[in-house]
Amino acid sequence: MSIFSILTLAGGLAIFLYGMNVMGEGLTKASGGKLERVLEKLTSNQLFAILLGAGVTAVMQSSSATTVMVVGFVNSGLMKLSQTVPIIMGANIGSTVTSWLLAMTSISSDSILVQMFKPSSFGPILAVIGVVYIMFIKNEKRRNIGEVFIGFYLLITGMNMMSGAVAPLANVPEFTGILTMFSNPILGMLVGALLTAVIQSSAASIGILQALCVTDAVTYSVALPIIMGQNIGTCVTALLSSIGASKNAKRAAVVHLYFNLVGTILFMVAFYSVNYFVDFSFLNQPAAPAGIAMIHSCFNVAATVVLLPFGKLLEKMAVMTIRDNEEIETVSDFQSLDDRFLTKPAFAIEQAMQVTNKMCDLCKDGLMGAFDLIQGQYDEGAEQHIEALETKVDNYEDKLGTYLVKLSKFELSEEDSQKISILLHSIGDLERMSDHSVELARSAKEIKEKGLSFSESAKKEMDVFSQALRDIVSRTSKVFETEDIALAKTVEPLEQVIDDLNAQIKENHVERLKNGECSIEMGFILSDISTCYERIADHCSNLAVCQIQVHKGEYDTHEYLHGIKLGSEEFDRAKEKFAAEYHLA
Secondary structure (H helix, E strand, C coil): CCHHHHHHHHHHHHHHHHHHHHHHHHHHHHHCCHHHHHHHCCCCCHHHHHHHHHHHHHHHCCHHHHHHHHHHHHHHCCCCHHHHHHHHHHHHHHCCHHHHHHHHHHCCCCCHHHHCCCHHHHHHHHHHHHHHHHHHCCCHHHHHHHHHHHHHHHHHHHHHHHHHHHHHHHHCHHHHHHHHHCCCHHHHHHHHHHHHHHHCCHHHHHHHHHHHHHHCCCEHHHHHHHHHHHHHHCHHHHHHHCCCCCHHHHHHHHHHHHHHHHHHHHHHHHHHHHHHHHCCHHHHCECCHHHHHHHHHHHHHHHHHHHHHHHHHHHHHHHHHCCCCCCCCCCCCCCCCCHHHCCCHHHHHHHHHHHHHHHHHHHHHHHHHHHHHHHCCCCHHHHHHHHHHHHHHHHHHHHHHHHHHHHHCCCCCHHHHHHHHHHHHHHHHHHHHHHHHHHHHHHHHHHHHCCCCCCHHHHHHHHHHHHHHHHHHHHHHHHHHHCCHHHHCCHHHHHHHHHHHHHHHHHHHHHHHHHCCCCHHHHHHHHHHHHHHHHHHHHHHHHHHHHHHHHHCCCCHHHHHHHHHHHCHHHHHHHHHHHHHCCCC
């Protein structure tokens, strides 16, 4: 084997691995986070869980990626440990899809129709379509599909390059001698496990084994133990990802290991015990890519059928391995912001949005408490509660901001990038609204400590003003929770009415000062409160507009607001309704 053949082999392997990555990433982007959301909302139906695990893995092109996601779900508290067992089993089955795709490269027939089913025949067509989609089509979904086509072509090209590079080894006795060593079951398993652990993909290591089949030196006696070892080696990725995770997340990774380990041991013991008495003649025959794919699939399906009834036992084994201790694990509000999700941006954004919803609820609680203090009697305990909520909201902003900045460094679609930008603006608005709740509470305290009070007319006006603020805050919070776009469109008209109320109350206050109905000192406090109210309404408008933009896929805030104010009958009707509801006597 010449130096050029070695270089071709290395290049083929690089293209093969890159193609697998591109294809998997393209499929994941095209799914827009739907796969991960389906996994997260999994039912307790075990058969469905197995099929789901297989399907997601077939799309992601990696059982390791699926298992890492599952570890993340458990760590975030989104999934119970018991739910992971059938998904992991399904993931192993799904990982065999790639080997069947690669097996198609070995199709040989004089029939043109059969030849067209060879990836080397239709792959170039997909590559051309992929290039057209990526270079000339602006639609992001099409561009993602283009990546899938390009990735598939690279995968097949790399496979063919590797096969071509190793073909001369068929006439090298030393190479045949080395492979014969791997027919030893223990050694073969170790080599398969080590290779898969290094490249962190059982599908890729199976592909390398399939490429070596062109030498006719890889017999089934060599291939079988290597395949078994590859199933064990693929567990390394999940085990590494569980470092620093919760105990149950670590247990999910250990379940993956035990499933493959127990399944492999049972299969090897049963197979070689029967072979001792029967002597399977096919073991000495040269392995074919399709045969390797068949062994890979049969093992994983058989292991699932045999071990599924013992899922609870696998779970107990994992619990015994990762034992509980006296230290109680605390559940963080931010566990769903798991770094394991960052490689799947669409899903990570979904998790960030859910945490933002919780932040919005805290902000709402603080504001409603502050309105109570303004409208009613000051209470020191209530003020302390509002300040505690504000501190919590600040913590949410810090954690979410850090997570979103991390996420922004990954390769993102234009839509995902815009969503991150909007989320960053949203958490900023929520944090400032929470600050205003503390300012309002302190204004209420100042009124109490100085023995001041609103005049009768000012109190009535502030009651109307406060009710309008309660309404806009409640609407905005509900918009965040339900993503109700129709409700979101009512926020801006109400914000305009609040602006008018603010201006009118300040004007009325000046008149009361002239007539001696209100003190100057109370006037300063009223001005501070009304300014806080007006700014809170502004932030509510920003948040509602953000939700509308995400829904419509349009991200120019000023253009949207300018457009509805210029001439929107819907906007005008809503504003008239709110003006009638919140008018000053």
